[in-house]
Amino acid sequence: MxxxxxxxxxxxxxxxxxxxxxxxxxxxxxxxxxxxxxxxxxxxxxxxxxxxxxxxxxxxxxxxxxxxxxxxxxxxxxxxxxxxxxxxxxPAEKGNFDAMTGMGTLANARRDFGTGKKWGELVRAQSPKRWTAYPVLVDAYTGLGEYKAAQAAMERLLELRPGFAAYVRASQVYRDRGWREDAVVAMEHAAGAAKGPAEKAYTLFRLGELSWERGEAGEALRLYEGALRTDPAQSEAVAGRARALAALGRGGEAVRDYRLALGRTPVPRVALELGELLEALGREEEARLPYDMLGAMAVRDAGANGVDDDVVLGLYEADHGDPAAAVRRLSEEWSRHKSVQVADALGWALHKAGEDSSALEYAKKATDLGLRSADFAYHRAMIERALGDEAATRRHLQEAMRTNPHFSPLRAPLAKEALATIGQPPAGGPENMRPTRPWVAPELPKAAEPAAKPKPKPKPSPSASSL
Incomplete structure (x- = not known):
């Protein structure tokens, strides 16, 4: 009606x-x-x-x-x-939940996840059924490395308000746990719940990221381009398209897109990827510009407006600068946020600084949760190689190449080279795994035949005299 x-x-x-x-x-x-x-x-x-x-x-x-x-x-x-x-x-005491939630969202955007957690938990304590607190909590718990709490908050969000925000967070939680199929399905649900072009484009971009992490560069490129057709201002999709083009061997187009993305939104991760692509293409002089831009952005963001990009800057310093400075920076970050991203970056910086035993502990923290990352697997393999563990090195290099054979224009060729150097385990497996002589069936003792049962004696027939 x-x-x-x-x-x-x-x-x-x-x-x-x-x-x-x-x-x-x-x-x-x-x-x-x-x-x-x-x-x-x-x-x-x-x-x-x-x-x-x-x-x-x-x-x-x-x-x-x-x-x-x-x-x-x-x-x-x-x-x-x-x-x-x-x-x-x-004030917050009078139930200004919108502002309290906004303070939590702002803290998470600045990577101050501890403060974001406090605001989200304050809203939840005053109004447990207010769904807007739970996206803040999922993001804060994830940044802090409290993944079980993030999953619990996500499940509560799905109960209270299934929709775009809930499905996006569900996909994020599933991806962090290594549940790829669940992450894709949740993001597809988010695409179905999208109400406008910007939301639709964001879900296509996120689906492209999931395809990229699985090593499906062609499918990722299709999804990134779909996001740009839906919302041409989606600069994240431009950087994603550059990533996919580089994996497909179209380096010139990838450099063009990276520069376009940096011109729109100067993101540290994009600057690092452009520098490494140019370096892989043999254009070291051109690579200095995005590397310098990366350092300037990190100093500007951390000093002026409370933003913290220590993970990206630490990886840059570990690979292209001062590993000792990277260790100091990332150790401070680890004291605040114990996420798998910080653990991986700190482990890699320690490896570059020559502290391989400590590095392996952090590499295990990054990979043992379940997140399937070719970068994480490669970092752990190189640390294990430095420690002389050839079997573990082979296993994690193979994992990196299975996950995404084009994960980095610089490191993917190094992973292939290292895997070829190590080679395959010797035929026949470890020593004494197989017998030296052909197997012969042993002669087992025969079971004794059961003794024959005595036949019952016939009963005597009655005599004539007894009659």
Whole structure:
């Protein structure tokens, strides 16, 4: 049944600011033009209504979405200022859940996962059934390396509010546990729940990342291009396409896309990948530019706006700079965040610094959870090779090549070379595994035949005299 139209009904489709507000409120990506319209709309409104705590929280969410899309941490202080104004109007004690959730989201975006956890748990303690607390908790627990807690928060989120945000977090948790098929299915559910082009493009990008990690470069390229057709402003998909093109041997096109992605959003990971691709192509002089850009971005982000990219910078220093400095940086990061990414990077830095025994302990922490990463397997294999464990080296090199044979333009060829150098185990297996002489069936003693049972004596027949 459809109710009759009323006087206040508006049949017009939602405008850009309304679309962005709905997406931000659901924890979903929004189109760049819609976010810009939302920022302008809320800033204009708050100039006349500064006591609207809900609008301050919405404006902060829009700033955070701008930061995510542009990879510009300069938006973070603006978001923090807006959230603090919202909390000043309506404190946390009075149930300003939108601002509290926003503070947790901001802390996670800055990689301050401990603070994000505190805000998320505060919201959950005051309102256990408020679903918006759980995406914050999943991200915070994951960053801290508390993977069981992240899974529990994800399952609670799916119970309270199955939808785009819940399916995206489910895919993330499954991927971290090494459950690839579950991660893909969850992200496909997120694609089905997407309500706009920006959300759809994000799910296609994430599906492309999952395909890339499985070594399916062609499928990843198709998904990245699908994301760009859906939302041409999806800069993450441009970097993903560059990654896939490099794996397919199209280095020139990959360099073009990497530079395009860096021009749009200067992300440290993209700068590192471009530098390593140029180095692999023999263009060392050109590689210095993204390497220098990487160092400048890390210093700017860490100093000015509270962003911490120590993992990427530590890997860069371990491979292309000062391994001892990488160990110091990553050790400090490990004291704050015990995630598998930090464990892998710290193990690799220790290996480069010559501390292989300690490095192996961290490499095990990175790989034993279940995450299937060719980079992690390669790092562990090289550490084990330095320790003289040839069998373990072979096993993890093979794992790296099975997972993704094109995981790095620099390290994948080194992995193939190392695997060829080690070779295969000798035929016949370890010593004394097989007998030296042909097997002969032993002569077993024959079982004794059972003694024959005595025949029963016939009963005497009665005599005639007895009759």
């Amino acid at each position: 459809i109710r009759p139209a009323r006087t206040g009904d508006d049949a017009r489709p939602p405008g850009p600011s309304e679309r962005a507000a709905a997406a931000v409120g659901m924890g979903a990506p929004a189109a760049a033009v819609d976010v810009t319209a939302l920022v302008a709309d809320r800033e204009k409104w708050l100039a006349k209504h500064p006591d609207d705590d809900a609008s301050w929280a919405v404006l902060a969410g829009a700033y955070l979405e701008q930061a995510r899309r542009s990879a510009d941490p300069a938006w973070f202080p603006k978001a923090e200022k807006a959230l603090k104004k919202s909390l000043a109007v309506r």
